[in-house]
Amino acid sequence: MKRREMLAGLGGITLGACTTTTPASPATTPSTYTPGRTYAPVDSSLDRVTRTVVGLRPYRPQGYRLEGERLGSKTVIHNYGHGGCGVTMSWGTSEAAAGMAGATGNEQIAVIGAGVMGLTTALLLARHGHDVTVYAAELPPNTTSNIAGVLWFPTGYFDDDAVSEDFLRRNRVLIRAARQGFLPYVNRPGYGVYWSDHHALSGREPGSYNTLPGGDDIYPELQRVHENTLFGYNYMERFKALIIDPDYYLDRIMKDAQLAGAKFIAARLDTLDDVLALPQTTIVNCTGLGARDLFGDESLTPIRGQLSHLLPQPEIDYSYVAPTSEGVLYMFPRRTGIVLGGTHEMGESRMEPDPAQVERMVRGHADLASRLSSQA
Numbered sequence: 001m002k003r004r005e006m007l008a009g010l011g012g013i014t015l016g017a018c019t020t021t022t023p024a025s026p027a028t029t030p031s032t033y034t035p036g037r038t039y040a041p042v043d044s045s046l047d048r049v050t051r052t053v054v055g056l057r058p059y060r061p062q063g064y065r066l067e068g069e070r071l072g073s074k075t076v077i078h079n080y081g082h083g084g085c086g087v088t089m090s091w092g093t094s095e096a097a098a099g100m101a102g103a104t105g106n107e108q109i110a111v112i113g114a115g116v117m118g119l120t121t122a123l124l125l126a127r128h129g130h131d132v133t134v135y136a137a138e139l140p141p142n143t144t145s146n147i148a149g150v151l152w153f154p155t156g157y158f159d160d161d162a163v164s165e166d167f168l169r170r171n172r173v174l175i176r177a178a179r180q181g182f183l184p185y186v187n188r189p190g191y192g193v194y195w196s197d198h199h200a201l202s203g204r205e206p207g208s209y210n211t212l213p214g215g216d217d218i219y220p221e222l223q224r225v226h227e228n229t230l231f232g233y234n235y236m237e238r239f240k241a242l243i244i245d246p247d248y249y250l251d252r253i254m255k256d257a258q259l260a261g262a263k264f265i266a267a268r269l270d271t272l273d274d275v276l277a278l279p280q281t282t283i284v285n286c287t288g289l290g291a292r293d294l295f296g297d298e299s300l301t302p303i304r305g306q307l308s309h310l311l312p313q314p315e316i317d318y319s320y321v322a323p324t325s326e327g328v329l330y331m332f333p334r335r336t337g338i339v340l341g342g343t344h345e346m347g348e349s350r351m352e353p354d355p356a357q358v359e360r361m362v363r364g365h366a367d368l369a370s371r372l373s374s375q376a
Helices: 008-019 086-102 116-127 165-185 246-259 272-276 288-294 355-375
Strands: 004-007 049-059 065-071 074-080 108-112 131-136 193-202 223-225 235-244 263-266 282-285 301-310 318-324 327-333 338-341
Touching (some): 074 086, 074 272, 086 116, 086 282, 108 116, 116 131, 246 263, 301 355
Parallel strands (some): 074 282
Antiparallel strands (some): 193 235
């Protein structure tokens, strides 16, 4: 048998059930909107910044890789390349990857990588009775997933011109499964998952509008409006969105996986030979950007993201993404603090925080906050 052999049929074991999808919601036009609440301004200033973090999103123009591959005597299930939506898509693609791994018939399964994909896949496999061992150089709180925002909104992880129709069809189903996976954790003590009143702002003019990723019906209280928008933008999509705080969430998911029987081994796998030397014959690859070197995936590109955290403001219970003349800004509230973001540097791998970006985001969010008083 050749060392590498793609297992197209294996990928169909789980995803073949995804061929029937919920019909897409029709595009809608803006509705009349009267704010039923007031918005407290974010207190954004440099002296309130508690930390600034940098992470590299594992981006593939053709979308995440979710398929099986035969390497000599081993079967490798790939589950990586989710761009900035690893946490968002974790329950969807991890459930599919766990199903493909289980279908190999092997009781003992290795998972490589302990970011959100590795943790979720290990948890699902352990709950299904498999003997699971996770191998990772870094564990929470030191993974790339710990750097993430996270607003649950699956977008920006593929190039429309590079992705296949088959990927889009399956992706829509997995988006809906991913959202469903988070719902049992909302407001559950210790998990850091809760609803936010979210606002996607833009300068869009009236016209027809496409459905949101996965279908409009999975975004509660969705409204599209051109009047009375937050900060006075031309257009706003307002809906309830999930905020996931990885500072809490990843620790709890890892503990859940351990309680279900998964074992964790600190191990640095630098080469494909290191991977193939693992004792398990079924391996789930959740290494993110690491798959570029381990498995030769040259399509993987890092996208640098930088976040600054402000001191907590319990009164901030809304979120937003807003374009400005100096770049996009977004704000997500957490119990641990207010997350300010808005960087997207394709192909950039620097891990040192950029002071100029900290100043831009702090100043930009302060400017947006100042518009609230003029709207009052």
